[in-house]
Amino acid sequence: MAVKRGAGQAGAEDATPAGQAPQARRPLRRGQRGPSPDKTARRRDGIVRAAMAAFMEHGFADATMADVAQRAGVAKGTPYRYFPTKEALFEGVVQEVIGKALFGAGKETRLAGERVGAYLRRTLLPAMREIELAGRAAVARLVIAEGARFPALVEVYRREAYEPLLRRIEALGREAVAEGELRSDALVRFPHILVGPLWLGMLHNGLFRQAGVLDIGEMFAAELDLIFGPPPESPPTHVG
Amino acid sequence: MAVKRGAGQAGAEDATPAGQAPQARRPLRRGQRGPSPDKTARRRDGIVRAAMAAFMEHGFADATMADVAQRAGVAKGTPYRYFPTKEALFEGVVQEVIGKALFGAGKETRLAGERVGAYLRRTLLPAMREIELAGRAAVARLVIAEGARFPALVEVYRREAYEPLLRRIEALGREAVAEGELRSDALVRFPHILVGPLWLGMLHNGLFRQAGVLDIGEMFAAELDLIFGPPPESPPTHVG
Amino acid sequence: MAVKRGAGQAGAEDATPAGQAPQARRPLRRGQRGPSPDKTARRRDGIVRAAMAAFMEHGFADATMADVAQRAGVAKGTPYRYFPTKEALFEGVVQEVIGKALFGAGKETRLAGERVGAYLRRTLLPAMREIELAGRAAVARLVIAEGARFPALVEVYRREAYEPLLRRIEALGREAVAEGELRSDALVRFPHILVGPLWLGMLHNGLFRQAGVLDIGEMFAAELDLIFGPPPESPPTHVG
Amino acid sequence: MAVKRGAGQAGAEDATPAGQAPQARRPLRRGQRGPSPDKTARRRDGIVRAAMAAFMEHGFADATMADVAQRAGVAKGTPYRYFPTKEALFEGVVQEVIGKALFGAGKETRLAGERVGAYLRRTLLPAMREIELAGRAAVARLVIAEGARFPALVEVYRREAYEPLLRRIEALGREAVAEGELRSDALVRFPHILVGPLWLGMLHNGLFRQAGVLDIGEMFAAELDLIFGPPPESPPTHVG
DNA sequence: AATGAATGAGGATTCATTCAT
DNA sequence: AATGAATGAATCCTCATTCAT
Structure with missing residues (x-):
């Protein structure tokens, strides 16, 4: 079924650039809110890993974001905090390895x-x-x-x-x-x-x-x- | 209650040789009814070709049956007379070549x-x-x-x-x-x-x-x- | 899925009124063409019987004309020579019994x-x-x-x-x-x-x-x- | 490549009491996220009611999920969050009353x-x-x-x-x-x-x-x- | 930051009906 | 009259994405 309804072009300038953890731009604040940068990084990594498994098992089109989220142990919306679209997530996976x-x-x-x-x-x-x-x-x-x-x-x-x-x-x-x-x-x-x-x-x-x-x-x-x-x-x- | 249905133009004739009848090679019958086996074979072949092109261009998941039909110049339902599912059509394409x-x-x-x-x-x-x-x-x-x-x-x-x-x-x-x-x-x-x-x-x-x-x-x-x-x-x- | 695309209202004045065999209006001709009236009547009866079985087994919406035709041992288009629509066929079945x-x-x-x-x-x-x-x-x-x-x-x-x-x-x-x-x-x-x-x-x-x-x-x-x-x-x- | 998707207006709130959470009765969680269980229950109930009306009016086969959704004032996909198939929805309707x-x-x-x-x-x-x-x-x-x-x-x-x-x-x-x-x-x-x-x-x-x-x-x-x-x-x- | 309920576009498939043969 | 290949409207269902909480 592919990606038909993405908000923008893959790899384009989205709010959260693919490949960067959300917190990258957040200056360290005292009275820290939310997860530690460490935990966030681990979460991003878990999502990428889950996505790699999902894509390898089903191929891009048939892998579902819900499946990725479940494998990563996060909610369905969470991967979108790290990758704006399914395509970006795929690219994240591949570049992770190419890198x-x-x-x-x-x-x-x-x-x-x-x-x-x-x-x-x-x-x-x-x-x-x-x-x-x-x-x-x-x-x-x-x-x-x-x-x-x-x-x-x-x-x-x-x-x-x-x-x-x-x-x-x-x-x-x-x-x-x-x-x-x-x-x-x-x-x-x-x-x-x-x-x-x-x-x-x-x-x-x-x-x-x-x-x-x-x-x-x-x-x-x-x-x-x-x-x-x-x-x-x-x-x-x-x-x- | 009843909705009118336009009859629709018959799809443009394509001209590709060789192929098989829908289910199995239909034995010649006396008092032949319907399209000639030849035309049927041409149509099947045209669908397979169209499907090959569509699959190659978009991949299996993203190719649509509607696209295949359009490329073949037939109505949306026609490919289903020759292949019961999209998967079967894909297999038909591959076996055509393997054969x-x-x-x-x-x-x-x-x-x-x-x-x-x-x-x-x-x-x-x-x-x-x-x-x-x-x-x-x-x-x-x-x-x-x-x-x-x-x-x-x-x-x-x-x-x-x-x-x-x-x-x-x-x-x-x-x-x-x-x-x-x-x-x-x-x-x-x-x-x-x-x-x-x-x-x-x-x-x-x-x-x-x-x-x-x-x-x-x-x-x-x-x-x-x-x-x-x-x-x-x-x-x-x-x-x- | 019901009848969504019927040509006319059920029971309306169609070319071939439901419930009458096609040959009813054909004056006997010498050099008889086509099936005998007897055979035609038998065919109509077979279609009604097949339809009754199909409707009883699947209900109106889920019974298919193709199934009716197959049970009756005729081609898919043949029932339409006796009943203009699926609804008319259904009515034919019921009236047969009510009668x-x-x-x-x-x-x-x-x-x-x-x-x-x-x-x-x-x-x-x-x-x-x-x-x-x-x-x-x-x-x-x-x-x-x-x-x-x-x-x-x-x-x-x-x-x-x-x-x-x-x-x-x-x-x-x-x-x-x-x-x-x-x-x-x-x-x-x-x-x-x-x-x-x-x-x-x-x-x-x-x-x-x-x-x-x-x-x-x-x-x-x-x-x-x-x-x-x-x-x-x-x-x-x-x-x- | 990517097609824009309008966000769409949230369906009108209905106001029907009683019902169950989608999968199973969800235990109260700390830091409640998403709609209240109450609203979820109302929505489920509204869908069941809408379905009952639709099924009664058209019968199972001719009632459309789109119609059910519209009657319930929700999007086309929403009933599927509560009932995986049309059949399950039907069963939900019946059991609601039997219960x-x-x-x-x-x-x-x-x-x-x-x-x-x-x-x-x-x-x-x-x-x-x-x-x-x-x-x-x-x-x-x-x-x-x-x-x-x-x-x-x-x-x-x-x-x-x-x-x-x-x-x-x-x-x-x-x-x-x-x-x-x-x-x-x-x-x-x-x-x-x-x-x-x-x-x-x-x-x-x-x-x-x-x-x-x-x-x-x-x-x-x-x-x-x-x-x-x-x-x-x-x-x-x-x-x- | 995270959640997950809700959205709605999209597509595979079915099948009543038509019509050339 | 009979055939059955072809048509295309209609509908169930999926799932990427959004957003209120």
Whole structure:
């Protein structure tokens, strides 16, 4: 059923900007009225958490604000004190997760003499292994599912999470080619190739969980083996 | 007490071929009454097309049956003659596409002496290049987006479209390893690696179209180069 | 959902008057086209019967024309050839039953020297005993249930079925008083008293069937005993 | 994308007493928020009244929730806060009336030396006289008309209203026989005989009102005269 | 700040009726 | 005369949002 009756455009300048706790603007007063800032922050957090669960379970359109409120243990009107519309709440949820530095890779630099394959194994692989745990896969699935309704959010996601990783891989691919580690410039032209399996994995585990969970970490390790050759120390799963 | 009802103009005739009669394929009857089976089939098909467009544009929950009907040029109640509920209509849309043999690969066998990479370039690559045109990418995105609401449909999709391709790639990977074309068994353990970029491409073109369309065919070609080495005749996109 | 969109007022002068078979106005022609009048009459009858069943099962509003048609084994449009609207069909059903002389009583005159109680036992009691079988109770229940929607029909029912019986009883009550068989003029003033249990019985068997069927014939016999005293020959169900 | 929503005027306050809180009787809370329980109860009651009127006027199927809301002076969605479905609202209406102790008879015991006829004149007759006023006749008609759709409700009605009166009459009939007041055991075997005219009266006044209202009280008095003999003090409507 | 009763726009669905075949 | 596909008005119900308390 979607949002048909919102008061304003999502993300527009509403009284209470999405993503900020109401009390943010309230100067501390003596004779404190209402909940402590601490409690308020906790409440906002509980609402976001509840909303994430609700959206993931039902999708944006079918999740109800009443359900969110109930999961958060607050009254039906309370989430509106933190997010002016359902859309803003959704954005709050997604940005909460995007904000948590989507991928560690790109933050660390290659060690001296470290080959690209080794570097990826050291930095990106652990992130992959954790990707389900961190709820990032779930949010990615949410963005995919609801992207048509939230172009602005998609743009943020693309800019903050999707492109940086691709650019980083592109650069690494270029280095790998320059250093003779790769003969093909495929990763330079299509860094998507490296992360594609990751996305497939997230989707697989979102859609086809019942038919068996895909171990994204293991898959990524195998992919690195396939593209960069097996790691030198541990000659694991290869043939001949 | 009684309210007049205008008869209403018959919806504009659309002209789309193929399709099925409302309930089941109606056996030809003598003394044919009512619209020809042909026209009925056209109408059903027009509704499915309209629904696909509507679902792709708004998502399942936000697409309205009225919109579907209007796009199909029929009255609001007409889609219900062909699909008892909105959900059934959605399933009709997806199965329509699934039914159209998702990938050519697996239908053809490898030629004598043909290497696996070459075989994939010959069979799977063309399918990739057409994947957007055929609406398969769009349907895949729909299944991803609405999967939580349609577990049965997801299962069908998995069984009919997703798994067969993975199994085929797994088998090919095994052959490639046995024949020395690949040294890693990564594709045997995770055939997902090969199709991952394909899925990413579909999502990319669904979500980030505005930031640039990803050429899935080219990307897949590059991927084959990366994994299987460049094709012998045309030494194209590689370095040094 | 009732009839909201009928073309005209129920019972008004439509092309095909309710209650008449279509062929009624068609002069016999040689080279006969279409079904024989006989078959047509049978079809009309089948539709009425199907409608009666449907209305009794679901009530007027919830019975669907499609259901009626299916029960009658004809196409959805066919009933409209015999009855212009659903309301007309309903009226056709009721009048069909009303037409069948609701009660035998009143048709026969008292025998010479026959007391009123005996006369009622001889004439009305058998009608009571059959009232369920004849479907008259069912139609009475229908009229009760849907009366608000069919004032004209209620009026017919009242005039043709309800009042005649009351008038007859009133007259008999007067005779009974005059002849000393009854001391109270209650039946003269309220002939309803005599038929009230009958109505209750019909309702009981319509509503509370599951909790036990009420034997209307037996009840009426007991009522006659109570009011007129036990029949002389067989002193059955009384005390002392 | 977002459509503006007017806030709308709050519905006019109605002023009807008694009733229940939406879900269950809400225990008084400290720091009371929202409308007083009193106002909530009034609103619920107003909705029930409006629904009773609507159902009685149109029958269940043809009464619309919008009409109920309008009659109650509330918004279209408000009745749903009190009754989850139209059916539940109907049940609420019926139980509201059933709950009001259907008949005084059976609550009072016979006075010492009071004959059964006198007792019935003292207790049941006044209830009969009021039966239309209290809306009980209307509800009985509703139950009759819509019984097929509400078997559970019919059962409640039977258990709470119908059977108790029959059992009471049966017992009284037995006493009357034992005490020599009645010679026939008809009322013992068929207590329905005594209440039958009452039901007929309710139906008569529901269906045939236009042709003249039946005075149920007078009729019942006449019936008691007929069955138990005239009251000793006032030798009223009998024939010399 | 929080509550939750009330609002009312919106949409899926039903089905009496029409009419081309 | 019969058919049954198509029509579209009507209505139940949901739920995001508001606001008096």
